[in-house]
Amino acid sequence: MQTLKYLTAYPEPLRAQVSQLIGQNKLGDVLLQRYPEAHGIRTDKALYAYVQELKDTYLRQADPVSKVAYDSKIQVIQHALGLHTAISRVQGSRLKAKHEIRIGAVFRDAPLPFLRMIAVHELAHLKEKEHDKAFYKLCCWMEPAYHQLEFDLRLYLTWLDLSGERLWAA
Numbered sequence: 167m168q169t170l171k172y173l174t175a176y177p178e179p180l181r182a183q184v185s186q187l188i189g190q191n192k193l194g195d196v197l198l199q200r201y202p203e204a205h206g207i208r209t210d211k212a213l214y215a216y217v218q219e220l221k222d223t224y225l226r227q228a229d230p231v232s233k234v235a236y237d238s239k240i241q242v243i244q245h246a247l248g249l250h251t252a253i254s255r256v257q258g259s260r261l262k263a264k265h266e267i268r269i270g271a272v273f274r275d276a277p278l279p280f281l282r283m284i285a286v287h288e289l290a291h292l293k294e295k296e297h298d299k300a301f302y303k304l305c306c307w308m309e310p311a312y313h314q315l316e317f318d319l320r321l322y323l324t325w326l327d328l329s330g331e332r333l334w335a336a
C-alpha cells in the first residue's frame with residue numbers, strides 16, 4: 167500500500183479505501199464527479215474581494231486583512247497550504263497587527279469549495295493562532311463541511327502527487 171502522505175491523520179480503513187480507488191484508477195473521476203468545475207477567481211484582486219466578503223460575513227470584528235494573494239512559492243506540504251502573517255506594530259498607544267494572507271497557487275485552478283476551505287482556515291487564524299479545538303470550531307462555523315473539504319483537498323493533493331496532472335485546468 168502507498169504511504170498516502172497527505173492522509174496519515176485519517177483512520178486506516180479510510181486510507182485503504184483511497185488506496186483501492188487509486189488501484190482502480192478512479193481517484194480523479196471521483197473528485198471530478200464531486201467537484202465538476204473550477205472557480206473563476208484568477209487574480210489577486212478577485213481573491214482579495216472573495217476573502218474580504220467571507221470576513222465581512224463571519225469575522226467583521228476581527229483585525230483587518232491588508233493583503234491576500236496567490237503564492238506559487240508555497241509548497242503544498244502538511245500545514246503549508248496557505249500562510250498567514252501578522253506583523254505587529256505600534257499605532258498610537260496600541261499594538262496593531264497587520265495581517266496578510268497567502269494562498270498556495272494550487273488553489274487557483276481548483277473548485278470553489280477548496281478555495282473556500284483554505285480561505286476559512288486562514289481567516290480563522292485572525293482569531294486563533296494554533297490548530298486547536300477552538301480553531302477548528304471557528305472553521306466549522308464558517309464552513310460546516312470544513313472537515314470533509316479538507317479530506318477531499320488532501321485526496322486531490324494525493325492525485326497531484328501520483329499523476330502530476332491538474333484536474334481543473336484553467
Ligand SMILES: [Zn+2]
Nearest residue numbers: 245287291297
Ligand atoms: Zn493553519
